[in-house]
Amino acid sequence: MxxxxxxxxxxxxxxxxxxxxxxxxxxxxxxxxxxxxxxxxxxxxxxxxxxxxxxxxxxxxxxxxxxxxxxxxxxxxxxxxxxxxxxxxxxxxxxxxxxxxxxxxxxxxxxxxxxxxxxxxxxxxxxxxxxxxxxxxxxxxxxxxxxxxxxxxxxxxxxxxxxxxxxxxxxxxxxxxxxxTPAQEERPPLSGPPRILYSARLQARKRPVDFVDAAPAVLAAHPDAEFVVAGPDEGELAAVRARVAALGLTDRFTVPGALSTPEVLTELRRAHVYVLPSVDEPFPMSVLEALSVGVPTVVTHSNGLARDIAASGAGRAVDPGPQGVAEAVLALLDPAENAAASKAARELAAGSFxxxxxxxxxxxxxxxxxxxx
Known part of the structure; x- marks a missing residue:
């Protein structure tokens, strides 16, 4: 055909x-x-x-x-x-x-x-x-x-x-x-400081600034944590950079711009937690890719995958805003919680998607x- x-x-x-x-x-x-x-x-x-x-x-x-x-x-x-x-x-x-x-x-x-x-x-x-x-x-x-x-x-x-x-x-x-999502190689055992990833378009509806604003609460418990904001700019890059600078966190954030598909998978395999704080997100491929690699994921309740993630234990679904994001990330940085969520993420991707x-x-x-x- x-x-x-x-x-x-x-x-x-x-x-x-x-x-x-x-x-x-x-x-x-x-x-x-x-x-x-x-x-x-x-x-x-x-x-x-x-x-x-x-x-x-x-x-x-x-x-x-x-x-x-x-x-x-x-x-x-x-x-x-x-x-x-x-x-x-x-x-x-x-x-x-x-x-x-x-x-x-x-x-x-x-x-x-x-x-x-x-x-x-x-x-x-x-x-x-x-x-x-x-x-x-x-x-x-x-x-x-x-x-x-x-x-x-x-x-x-x-x-x-x-x-x-x-x-x-x-x-x-x-x-x-x-x-x-195609089957992917599982991420290797975690090592190094906590690494929290956002990889999507830098667009107002995606709320990348909420990701930045969640960082101080995470850093209070994990001062060595690292944050990555990756993706093509659609109007929010300046706001992201300005907020990172205002919080004095330039040494904690990497903003690499748009990534190729292999580069995204490389970042996912290094990530402890993936975060997509957007609202009204129908069915994001970036989240499916994170699940397929076994990265516990944080989304908001209006995300089309929120119920599946919450029900399976593959991550957390939260209210929009930095507070909910930070609390979910902190919970998933617990080693036992992270391991269980990672296993659930792989099973969810393979079984349902x-x-x-x-x-x-x-x-x-x-x-x-x-x-x-």
């Missing part, structure tokens, strides 16, 4: 975050099962320009910023001109849909061509009062959500939001598909989509 995965942007800094990671994980898993999965996206920041990403054949078009609207204002005239041809070559078109000028045109091209169309929105299409969102919903989004052969969602909250965008009746072709289980579900979705189309 030839499957085209379309996502908005791929860059060395992984600026677009989780949807690209999901698309690559799925494409790699599909190729391991003998299918011809490829990636289609804008590209930015490469030298030399790649023809594959992590072993997945990729067609990347140089990104052009047409409007000052972040990712929504980026596109490529060459990609738009090629979309119809690219979707015709596929047996299934799997679009990681956002309100942008990349995935919307590709999905519309697949719909026009009568190709089996699978949409996965990653929480990026939800009810919005913004004028641009309303225009795009009226012009394209509702048509695509109704016309797709399958619509993949992560959480009941996301499903409710998609139904609200479309309006009644509810979307009959919606299927829940959790994010999966393995790539094999996700791919089994996805291939069934593809087969149903092909029949429906």
């Amino acid at each position: 030839k499957i085209l995965h379309a996502v908005t942007l791929h860059s060395p800094s992984h600026a677009f975050g989780g949807p690209v990671r999901v698309a690559l994980n799925l494409a790699k898993g599909l190729r391991e099962r003998g299918h011809e999965a490829r990636l289609l996206a804008l590209g930015e920041g490469f030298d030399p320009w790649p023809t594959s990403v992590e072993g997945v054949p990729a067609k990347l078009f140089p990104a052009r910023r047409l409007l000052p609207l972040g990712f929504s204002g980026m596109t490529s005239p060459a990609l738009l001109a090629s979309a119809s041809r690219l979707v015709r070559d596929a047996d299934v078109v799997h679009v990681h849909l956002a309100r942008d000028l990349v995935t919307l045109p590709v999905a519309l091209a697949a719909l026009r061509a009568g190709k089996p169309l699978v949409l996965q929105t990653h929480g990026m299409v939800d009810p919005s009062e913004k004028l641009l969102a309303k225009v795009l919903d009226a012009v394209a989004v509702r048509r695509l959500l109704r016309g797709a052969d399958a619509l993949l969602y992560l959480t009941p909250h996301e499903r409710t939001g998609l139904d609200a965008v479309v309006g009644p009746p509810p979307l009959a072709q919606a299927v829940r598909l959790v994010n999966g 393995s790539m094999d289980a996700v791919l089994d579900t996805l291939l069934g979705v593809y087969e149903d989509a092909a029949r429906r189309s």
Whole structure:
């Protein structure tokens, strides 16, 4: 089966975050099962320009910023001109849909061509009062959500939001598909001072400053603790640096910027605890990666993985803010607690979020989509 995965942007800094990671994980898993999965996206920041990403054949078009609207204002005239041809070559078109000028045109091209169309929105299409969102919903989004052969969602909250965008009746072709993570080598036995890691985009909703503000309470009990704030800047880097300086903690913090996938895994294998203090996080890949390596994890209650983490003992779910983060980190730095949570994290990743289980579900979705189309 030839499957085209379309996502908005791929860059060395992984600026677009989780949807690209999901698309690559799925494409790699599909190729391991003998299918011809490829990636289609804008590209930015490469030298030399790649023809594959992590072993997945990729067609990347140089990104052009047409409007000052972040990712929504980026596109490529060459990609738009090629979309119809690219979707015709596929047996299934799997679009990681956002309100942008990349995935919307590709999905519309697949719909026009009568190709089996699978949409996965990653929480990026939800009810919005913004004028641009309303225009795009009226012009394209509702048509695509109704016309797709399958619509993949992560959480009941996301499903409710998609139904609200479309309006009644509810979307009959919606299927829940959790994010999966490939099996990873377990982190080695802990050594050295406690090391606490944040690795995600530096964005206001992710609340990296809460991570910084939790440090003094941790350092009061563990004065040798080390903190790492890694990830591409989306507006919060200056605030993070300013807060670290204001607290007099520049010798306790490392801020390395965006990391490659191997570099993220290296940091995870050194970490005693992983923290993602963001709010309303649908299903973060960084947390799944931490669990797969066996790193106890701290998230807020609005995280899509919070219940699984708390119920399994793989970490802690807390109220937003530095106090809850600090208390959870301190609890997980206890050696016995850390060892138990690490074991639970590995079991949770392997049992509930393995790539094999996700791919089994996805291939069934593809087969149903092909029949429906």
